[in-house]
Amino acid sequence: MSRGQLRIYLGAAPGVGKTYAMLEEAQRRRDRGTDVAVGFVETHGRQHTLEMIGDLELIDRRTIEYRGATFTEMDVDAILARRPEVVLVDELAHTNVPGCRNAKRWQDINELLDAGIHVLSTLNIQHLESLNDVVQTITGVPQRETVPDEVVRRAEQVELIDMTPEALRRRMAHGNVYRPEKIDAALGNYFRVGNLTALRELALLWLADKVDEQLDRYRADHRIDATWEARERVVVALTGGPEGDTLIRRAARIADRARGADLLAVHVSRNDGLAGADPALLAKQRILVESMGGTYHQVIGTDVPGALLDFARGVNATQLVLGASRRGRFAQIFSRGVGVTTTAESGAIDVHLVTHAEARRGRLAQPSATSALSTRRLLAGYALAVLGLPLLALVLYQFSDLNLGTDILLFLAAVVAVALVGGMWPAILAAIGGSALLNYFFVPPIRQWTIAERENLLALAVFVVVAIAVSATVDKAARRTREAAQAGAEAQTLATVAGSILRxxxxxxxxxxxxxxxxxxxxxxxxxxxxxxxxxxxxxxxxxxxxxxxxxxxxxxxxxxxxxxxxxxxxxxxxxxxxxxxxxxxxxxxxxxxxxxxxxxxxxxxxEQAAAAQPLAEADRMRTALLAAVSHDLRTPLASAKAAVDSLASNEVDFDEADRTELLATAAESLNRLNRLVENLLDMSRLQAGVLGVSRRAMGLEEVVPHALDELGTAGREVRMRIPADLPAVRADPGLLERVLVNVIGNALRYSPPDRPPLVKASEHAGRVELRIVDHGPGIPEAEWDRVFLPFQRAGDRSNDTGVGLGLALARGLSEAMDGTLTPESTPGGGLTMVLSLPTAQAPDRVPEALPAGRTAS
CATH class of the missing domain: 3.30.450.40 (GAF domain)
Incomplete structure (x- = not known):
């Protein structure tokens, strides 16, 4: 069975028309005779989207009960049983309700694709994993639901549903995206023109990268080597010489003129590892390239022009920047050089030959050749040439029955031995001296510096040429061996240097x-x-x-x-x-x-700069979170209280006594809620500044708990209490302890189901009194326990959350200020238990550790 194909409609923001476009495509395919069904489509109450569904077949959703609530999710089994040719699945990044087979909807879609069903889906750019933090920086809104980029990149088709920010804001203002009561808040926050413009650019750039990948894959699959100028790419070739800075800056200017062009720097290293460039200059030039937004690459090859063009064609480069040759005019007569050869063979790639200060000044100075052999070996070579050859001539002269050819071969062997020991120059000396000795002792006329026969002259000439050639070859091999060893040692040292920086x-x-x-x-x-x-x-x-x-x-x-x-x-x-x-x-x-x-x-x-900026970033994050939370949570009680007071003050309506009592109760409750919010903010600011006053005395919990319940408005009706009469007194600040209990018990009330109210119970152990506030709500995973004590954090994403998220953070800070602790535990059967531990009045005082200014105890 062939795998199905995935088509994704990608948008920069909600409301651009992704679902509508997906439904339009479904209608077109249905009209062409394709078997189309709707697996899951979310209309969000938008009338035009609902109308576009029309008579498309809807596959029933699956109903799931979770924590007392009912949810509907896509029924994967029903779709697999129905097996349509094409199925519509909205919201690719959706997180399924616990109890579904897969945690994420994109995993459900993978099952459908594996079954051979084609899928149409939708996605907003902010849900891509790689862009999640960027979107949060731009909009200030974290995205909890994300999709791995690879899932989207594997899609056969990704279609961008584009809309200008101004057009999208007009759609919202006309009520085509959100309900009327949400329009003003959305336009003033997430859907600002700047945010939408940035999100649109992110979507366009991400899709352009995917298209670029598809083009590279197509060129590779079809073995296309020619350059396709779909996108400007400027490659600058670096030799490791001082002219590299000039070339990089010139290439960067060329890339800047073509907006969106890529800048790539490449250095071709010889594959023998011997003719190396200056590593220090290359390191500096790499930093320069990366500071200009480019990338650095290094390739290996013997044929430098060929390796350079292979790289340029491999990255689909359109322009190549080279430096003018450093060789002189005489050297260019015998070899065209890299620049001229590359230009002649570049084909469709434009080549820029850039002049620079180093042009025609000669090649870079290479390490001295005289260092290939040690001084000891050179001296040994000269000694062997000066002493060994005369001794050889004396010995051979005693055996006069040997012919001239044999004498020449023996002298040639001696010259090779000198070359092996001392290198080229002692061997040349040996060759010249050996030819003179052969001429004097073994070439007729004997013991004269003349040669009577042309054959003997030719033999001596060949001897000198062969001796010099052999000595040069041996010397070159010795030098190459030494250079290779030195290059290996340098490479190992430089690799260690790089590792020192990384570790x-x-x-x-x-x-x-x-x-x-x-x-x-x-x-x-x-x-x-x-x-x-x-x-x-x-x-x-x-x-x-x-x-x-x-x-x-x-x-x-x-x-x-x-x-x-x-x-x-x-x-x-x-x-x-x-x-x-x-x-x-x-x-x-x-x-x-x-x-x-x-x-x-x-x-x-x-x-160090990042570490220094971290507190500022954290403070800015806290300030942003505070403003975001307070802007909502101050407005709600103020609006309720103002509405109640305005109604009572109005002469247009005559309220009866029951209505007046209800309005007064609403105003009082809203103002009490506002008062608690302000007190929490003030206490948290004092706690962080280290100026919170603590006055501890002996007191019983039975004195404080009822006051906390009264402030919460429960009067003991919704909270069960189990405090033993013989419980010892604790040593605490009454006002601060009451603030702790109000926040902790209020949090338990907020999440407890109506039929299972919170329980407050106390016990004494090892000189401390432990007060447990037990709730049977949804609970918090143990991995999230530390997070709930951070300011401006809320447990989960529940619609009944109120307040700015300071309650538990403030409660823990106040508890520790009184030499107490506040820790969470799991409630048996589900829920969360907060354990407040305080010293008894008889326990000795424990000196708390000083907290630095601006930090909250936690």
């Missing part, structure tokens, strides 16, 4: 430790020029112009002039080393360490 809380210190260990140094210090330090020639020597950013080892250097070796990282940063001068061959890897040190410092400072 640990202090990557900069770890990196300096690694540098000190690698080169056996006494100390390694990163210095930064002070802000007021002038750029004078004496700055290197003045300690007052520098400050130590980080140091490891022994005595640090306080100025670059004190160091044995210093490596400038930037205009104001310098890495200084003490212990011993380092060889010039180590400079490249030192510069790589220096670049990584700058990156690690930047990373640490960004982490």
């Amino acid at each position: 640990g809380d202090r990557p900069l210190t770890a990196l300096l430790d690694r540098l000190q260990e690698t080169f056996g140094l006494e100390s390694v210090t990163l210095l930064e020029a002070r802000d007021d330090a002038p750029h004078s020639p004496d700055r290197r020597q003045e300690m007052s112009m520098w400050r130590v950013v980080a140091t490891v080892g022994g005595q640090p250097c306080f100025a670059p002039g004190e160091a044995d070796t210093d490596v400038p990282v930037s205009e104001n940063l310098t890495l200084v080393l003490r212990g011993r001068p380092l060889a010039a061959a180590d400079r490249r890897i030192l510069e790589a360490f220096a670049s990584q040190a700058a990156l690690a410092l930047r990373q640490e400072r960004l982490a």
Whole structure:
């Protein structure tokens, strides 16, 4: 059975017409003879959507009882039994009621697709998992229901239902989206023009990325190598030379001119790992590319133009930026160079050859070739050439019966031995000296520097050429071996450097430790020029112009002039080393360490800035939550009280005594609720500021609990009490304890079912009195227990929630201020029990830990 196809109608916000478009498509398919059924469609009371359903077949929903309420969900089994060709399933991100087979509706849809049924569904951009936090930042509204991006990306078709913010707001104003009483609040909050514009851009960009993925997949499946200029992509080629900064900035300007263009930087490394670029410069250029919004890539290949074009075609690049050749005119006669070759073979890709200050100045300086062999081996090679060849000639001269060909072969073997020991130059000396000895001792006329026969002259010439060629080959192999070993060691060291940055809380210190260990140094210090330090020639020597950013080892250097070796990282940063001068061959890897040190410092400072901004962000979040909550919860009791008072003051209606009593009771209840809200806010502000006054004395719980119930308006009718008469007195502040009980018992009343009122019971244990407030409501999962004590948090998403979510947070803070604790427990049979523990009057006082200003005890 082939899998069904999923088509998703994606919108930037509710009300753009996703469900309507889905129903239109269903009607079209039904008219063409397709078997279409409606599995689940939510009209939200919109008349036009209801009319569009028309006579489409509706599959009955499943009814589920959960916590005393009745819900309807899509019946997956009924759809599978009916097996239509196409089924409509609205709201892809919906979370199913517990008791359904799957937790999420998209999982239900996967079952239908696996059964071969095609599905039409809808989704808003804010429900995508990857954009959830971005949408919350823009709108201030968290989205609890999300869908993994991969689920949507796997859909065969995603159609964007687009609408301008102004058009959507007009639809709302006309009552086509929400009921009239919700329109003003929606237009002033979530559906502001700025919010809708940002959400629309998110939807367009996300869909553009999906279309881009589909295009790449199509090109790969059909083996299309030609560039399709559907989207501008600018690739800049980096050699690791100093001209890289110029090329990157030029490529960034080209990308900026084409809005939405991608910027990619690529460096082609030789696959033998020997002809490497400057790693320090590449590290700096990578940071520059990423700071401009681009990405950095590295590929390996022997043919640099071919590897570069393969990469550009692979990413569907439209423009390629190269630097002008650094080689001189004479060198370009023998080889066209990378730039010219790439331009000739680029095809549809536009190539920009950018001039720069390094053009025609020659290649980058490579490590000195003389360092391939040690001094000891060079001396041994020269000694073997000077002493060994005359000795060989003397020995062969004693055996005069050997012919000239044999003598030449033996001398050639000696030259090869010299090359193996000392390299090319001792071998060349041996070849020239050997030819002279052969001429004097073995070529007629003997013991003369003349050659009588042309065959002997040719043999000596071939001997010299072969000897030099063999010695050069042997020397090159030795150098390559040494370079490969050095490259391997550098690669391993640089990999360790990168790992030092990725691991640990202090990557900069770890990196300096690694540098000190690698080169056996006494100390390694990163210095930064002070802000007021002038750029004078004496700055290197003045300690007052520098400050130590980080140091490891022994005595640090306080100025670059004190160091044995210093490596400038930037205009104001310098890495200084003490212990011993380092060889010039180590400079490249030192510069790589220096670049990584700058990156690690930047990373640490960004982490510090983020940590410093965290309290501000938290305070802003709290302030936003407070304003959002208070704007609603202050308005509700004020509106009720005002409506009651205005009605009583009106002369247009003559109220009887019962109506007047009811209106007065409504006003009193609303004002009491408003008073409790204000008291909670004031107590929380005092508690966070650390200025809450606590006056503890001995008192009985039977004195305080009834007062709390009276303030709640229960008068004991809706709360059961079980407080033993012999319960010892507690030591607490009466006013604060009453505030704690009002909040905790009020919370229990709010969530208790009518037939099972809360229970307040007390007991004494180990010098403390425990007061348990037991409710049999929906309860809270244990994983959420700590969260309910945070300010402005509410348990779940229930419509009967009231208040700003300060009750339990304030109750715990006040309890701890009285040397008590407030902890949650699960109620047997379902529900939540809050345990308030207070010291008895006879228990010794326990000194509470001081709380920092601005923090709430929790």
